[in-house]
Amino acid sequence: MNRIILQVAAALASGIVFGFGLSLSGMLNPARVQGFLDIFGAWDPSLAFVLGGAVAVAFVGVQAMKRMKHPAFDDSFHVPTNNRIDAPLVVGSALFGLGWGIGGFCPGPAIAALMIGLPETVVFVVAMLVGMTLHDRVWSKRP
Amino acid sequence: MSIYLASLIGGMLIGTSAVMLLLLNGRIAGISGIVGRLVQGVQTATNLAFVIGLPLGVLVYLLAFGGWPEVRMTVGLPLIVAAGLLVGFGSRMGSGCTSGHGVLGLARLSPRSMVAVATFLTAGVVAVAVLRGLGL
Numbered sequence: 199m200n201r202i203i204l205q206v207a208a209a210l211a212s213g214i215v216f217g218f219g220l221s222l223s224g225m226l227n228p229a230r231v232q233g234f235l236d237i238f239g240a241w242d243p244s245l246a247f248v249l250g251g252a253v254a255v256a257f258v259g260v261q262a263m264k265r266m267k268h269p270a271f272d273d274s275f276h277v278p279t280n281n282r283i284d285a286p287l288v289v290g291s292a293l294f295g296l297g298w299g300i301g302g303f304c305p306g307p308a309i310a311a312l313m314i315g316l317p318e319t320v321v322f323v324v325a326m327l328v329g330m331t332l333h334d335r336v337w338s339k340r341p
Numbered sequence: 342m343s344i345y346l347a348s349l350i351g352g353m354l355i356g357t358s359a360v361m362l363l364l365l366n367g368r369i370a371g372i373s374g375i376v377g378r379l380v381q382g383v384q385t386a387t388n389l390a391f392v393i394g395l396p397l398g399v400l401v402y403l404l405a406f407g408g409w410p411e412v413r414m415t416v417g418l419p420l421i422v423a424a425g426l427l428v429g430f431g432s433r434m435g436s437g438c439t440s441g442h443g444v445l446g447l448a449r450l451s452p453r454s455m456v457a458v459a460t461f462l463t464a465g466v467v468a469v470a471v472l473r474g475l476g477l
Contacts, residue, residue, distance in 0.1 A: 205386075208365035211394070213390065215394075215398065216370065218401045219353075222347050224410075235465040249443060250349070250352060255359075260445075272367040287435050296431070298439070298464075309396065327380060330373070
């Protein structure tokens with residue numbers, strides 16, 4: 199079969215599992231996310247289990263990757279090789295974290311939650327796409 | 342199901358999804374990267390398929406459990422817009438978000454991702470503390 203079709207099918211299946219996992223985990227709910235970040239108030243530690251479970255499974259996958267010559271549907275792995283800890287990494291992560299705390303949404307849950315059709319979610323996603331475009335098309339292209 | 346067990350199983354499914362994308366396509370399941378490349382028109386077919394899968398996964402949840410997962414935003418529209426702008430700009434500037442840095446970066450033991458996760462968790466805690474302090 200044409201390899202691009204296999205890649206698209208794998209990406210779609212992976213996205214569906216991701217969206218279902220987000221729904222089950224509680225990450226889709228901004229109120230829960232803010233409860234997780236509210237360590238000085240009524241802290242809800244349950245979402246730590248989401249990160250723990252995800253990292254544990256992904257760690258096994260990364261070990262499997264190291265034993266494979268190439269992924270099933272491509273000639274090579276496309277994994278970041280940059281090791282520099284620089285200002286954009288720290289400043290960008292700080293800005294992202296502030297937005298994550300204020301809104302309770304990160305990119306995956308916000309896009310997945312579009313399914314439910316709440317107007318606030320649509321507003322958040324549009325603002326997020328504007329923010330991404332401002333970075334990629336304006337900020338990173340500044341003279 | 343207890344919320345702790347649901348969170349653990351949900352998290353393991355998120356990890357499973359990341360492993361699928363990694364071992365099948367050789368790609369990192371970083372949502373901000375995937376969406377960013379989609380907006381820029383790079384690798385459109387696979388990125389679009391993944392992004393369409395996310396809401397479809399929520400639909401599968403509805404079919405499996407007979408109700409939507411709870412989604413409740415706690416702040417008003419001006420703060421929702423500000424939060425969206427910060428999440429979009431910041432995740433692109435920092436080369437990742439909760440998925441790329443949080444899940445795969447930590448699983449790869451990447452020092453960059455460890456710094457990113459510590460930074461965005463701290464900033465998130467500060468943001469919520471300030472919101473609570475302001476009574477929002």
